[in-house]
Amino acid sequence: MTDNPGVIASQGIARMIAAGQITSATPIPDPQIQPASLDLRLGTVAWRVRASFLPGRGNTVADRARDFEMHEIDLSRGAVLEKGCVYLVPLNEGLALPTTVNAVANAKSSTGRLDLFTRLIADHAVEFDRVDAGYTGPLYAEISPRSFSVLVRPGMRLNQIRFRAGKVALDDAALAALHDAETLVNGPAQIDNGLGFSVDLKPGKGDIVGYRAKPHTALIDLDKLGHYAVDEFWEPVRAEDGRIILDPGAFYILVSREAVHVPPQYAAEMAPYLAMVGEFRVHYAGFFDPGFGNATAGGAGSRGVLEVRCHEAPFVLEHGQSVGRLVYEQMQEVPERLYGADLGSNYQGQGLKLSKHFKAPE
CATH class of the missing domain: 2.70.40.10 (Deoxyuridine triphosphatase (dUTPase))
Known part of the structure; x- marks a missing residue:
């Protein structure tokens, strides 16, 4: 049950997918599910944006992106994300969280070790990498290569999300x-x-x-x-x-x-x-x-x-x-x-x- 206190484990994430609390236009393969998190996949397009931003209360990421978008990039054949630039990529996965479950995201280990600064953004968010309990909507990755330019394709997994029910941190x-x-x-x-x-x-x-x-x-x-x-x-x-x-x-x-x-x-x-x-x-x-x-x-x-x-x-x-x-x-x-x-x-x-x-x- 997702309302018991604790970080939700791999089998609980699988149940959330089956219940439609984690959504995706394409099936979520089993290797995406980690012991205590879910890997998130890049979608088929990216927007080069002028600056990093948060949507803020009452605003969607897509609406705010129009204020900062420079051009759209098709990722389907592979595309270069250049060092020193900021990109916004819609993710394949979305959420329809129960009111008892919130989420936190982080870059995957290999992403961080490449200095590939990657953060999660949700609609109405006032913080990066945080999703409020009960959130329903899409997810986006903000990607900013810092040391190396990288070649990316749809389906690549650069960040991951962990689901929490109740108070979980040990004092x-x-x-x-x-x-x-x-x-x-x-x-x-x-x-x-x-x-x-x-x-x-x-x-x-x-x-x-x-x-x-x-x-x-x-x-x-x-x-x-x-x-x-x-x-x-x-x-x-x-x-x-x-x-x-x-x-x-x-x-x-x-x-x-x-x-x-x-x-x-x-x-x-x-x-x-x-x-x-x-x-x-x-x-x-x-x-x-x-x-x-x-x-x-x-x-x-x-x-x-x-x-x-x-x-x-x-x-x-x-x-x-x-x-x-x-x-x-x-x-x-x-x-x-x-x-x-x-x-x-x-x-x-x-x-x-x-x-x-x-x-x-x-």
């Missing part, structure tokens, strides 16, 4: 108890409005602690997996002294010092950075599925990959510095399939890792 007392029972992180647990994590800037194998996106690169076709040479798009980041200086406007892939575990009956979300920890954004993709880093799902704790962009001024980042926190949420029921090898999950047991589009290091 600090419940989170501490869960850590005592399940060991959510190796080492001491820093619990304060979620589970804190820090950055790893001490080299392990070799001396590379991260990657920085090169400013002038070729196009990335999002259908080509394991295809691109790392050194054509990324330069390695080294930190012999356990610190790096982030350059304003540059995009980095780093990794958390801690190995994280999400038990099967819980999900987690990486919370937005706090301004007090520094002038940088910690992530784009923030969903951690049930089973992430879980031993029964092929993991033994998995480190979180950090998508980092520095803002106003150069900023010194040091090994072990706190950079964010994970908010754990109760599942409505344990998913029938967990994140891991059985789902072909790309990042179970990960350390420092680029998106699946790049060739594995030799």
